Structures are given as C-alpha cells and as structure tokens.
Amino acid sequence: MLPTLFRALPRTIAATLLMIGGVAQARTADNLDLRATPALWQVQDADTTIYLFGTVHVMKPDIDWFHGDVKRAFDRSDTLVLEIIEPDDPQAIGTAMAGMALAKDGVKLSDRLTPEARVKYQAAMEANSLPWQTFDMFNPWMSGMALSVAPLEKLGYKNDLGAEKILRSAATTAGKKVDALETVEQQLGFFAGLPMEQQVQFLNATVDGLPDMEKEFGDLLRYWRTGQPDKLAKSMNESLETTPELARVLLTGRNANWAKWIKARLAQPGTVFVAVGAGHLAGKGSVQEQLKALGVPTKRLKEVKP
Secondary structure, eight states, rough: GGGGGOOOSSSHHHHHHHOOOOOOOOOOTTTOOOOOOOEEEEOSSSSSSEEEEOOOOOOOOOOOOOHHHHHHHHOOOOOEEEEEEOOSSHHHHHHHHHHHHBBBTOOOOOHHHOHHHHHHHHHHHHHHTOHHHHHHHHHHHHHHHHHHHHHHTTTBBGGSHHHHHHHHHHHHHOEEEEEESSSSSHHHHHHTTTTTTHHHHHHHHHHHHOOOGGHHHHHHHHHTTTHEEEEEEEEHHHHHTOOOHHHHHIIIIIHHHHHHHHHTTSOOOOEEEEEEEEGGGGSTTTTHHHHHTTOOOEESSSOOOO
C-alpha cells in the first residue's frame, strides 16, 4: 500500500519509500553470503518493553532478515503494531485511492504540467505501462505514487515479500495481537491533502528521478540491510531538504504522533513490536528524537560494524 509508494528527486524516490515504505536490495555477487542485519531499538520501563524496527515494504526472495535479534524480539512480543493493516481485499484499497485521488475541479492532470514536464511525464507513464490518459482524471499525487511502484515491480520486487507481510503472517500464526498506528484512509489523506503546487512538484521530481532510481534506491537500502541508520539518514535528509513540506507531512509530523503513542503505551504492561518504515527511525526528527523530547530514552540493541 502507501508504504511502497513515493519519491521526489533521484534520492528522494528511494528515501520516501523508506519513510512510508521501502525495498530491500537484491543480492549481488558481492553479498551472496551476507545476511541482512537491520537496526533494532528498545523502549522500556518496569513492566513494558517496546521494540522499534524499521521496515522495507517490498523485497526480492533472497533477502534474509527475519532472524537474530529481530526474530528474538518479535518472538518475545505479545503484540505487533504496524503503520497500517492492509485490507484483505485489494479492491478496497483501490476504491479508497480512486475516490480520494479524483480531481474535483475537472482539470486534467496533463494540463497542470508545463509542456516540457508533460512530455517527460507521459513518456515515463508509457515506459512503465501506465495509461496516462486514464490518470488524467486524477490529482498529481496519484500518478506520483504509481510511478514510484511500477519501476520496482519491473525490477522484481514483490509486495508479498515485504517485511510487514512477513511479520503479520508470523503474528497471526503465533496468535499475537496485531494493531495499527494509522488507517489506510489516513495515509492516503497525507497525499490528498497536499496543496496542488506541492503535488505537481512531487510528480515532476518523481519523473526526474526515475533514471537514477535503481542506484539511489540500492544505496539507501544497503544502509538498511547493514544496520547503518546514520548513513541512511544522511542520504535521506539531503533529498528531503528540497521538499520540506512533504517531509513535515509524511515524516516528522507522523513521527511526533507515533512518539506520543509509544509514550502512552508504556503505561500498559506487556511487550510490543512496532514495525514502521525505516526512514521514520533515522535522522533528524526521527521517532527516537521525538521520544527523547518527551523524556523517553531509546536504546539501540545491537551495533553493527559492516
């Protein structure tokens, strides 16, 4: 769902996919024997433990990450908390997206773009087998999201192999409770609520970044796979400087809300495994920073030295 859907600038394409989603890097000849060791944090008081795990939302089948500290923390937990719980019926998501994305002012999407941007946009849609004529009835954010997903599918990444899918399946099998921090409608609303100027900026930047998407994406996801959130944050923050309003809506504002939720959850005993897009747990304004501002310390459970 939304977790694997956006970007704005070469590196921004990959970065946002880690804020509301992401993708794991495929193995290459250089890393065939390297298992993923993503970062994990802990928030704890006398009777409550909350693990914080940064996810990627689509993967290739040879990514091995659900083991070691991550698996042990998950097994200890009695509740799994995700960003959203996707409906079992995919059509429910499609219906919600279409309803929120439909342009109410009757202006065609192509007419919102400059002539140069329009040519590049339509070519990008056609190259990814997306009918730009059909998308003309929608607002720009819809096409921006579509162009963030289609290239990943062509590269062989699969939503069914994403971390959330694996975790939710494991939780169901183990009889764990599964909760969500947001609803599908809320996540879509973050895009739908963007001013039109920013929607157009998001779409144009996504198109401009497509040629470098695979490389930039792979760099960021290598940092996730090897447990280097500082490097991930550095790359991500560089791209977000060009879209501060998008970063506020999609990243820091949500992080602040989640930090409040985590602090409140400490009042209840138990062990909780919180899994959100990896970009939310890295850099300035991260969930950990927001928790620190609330007087709640976090602890990195394992330092990885690649």
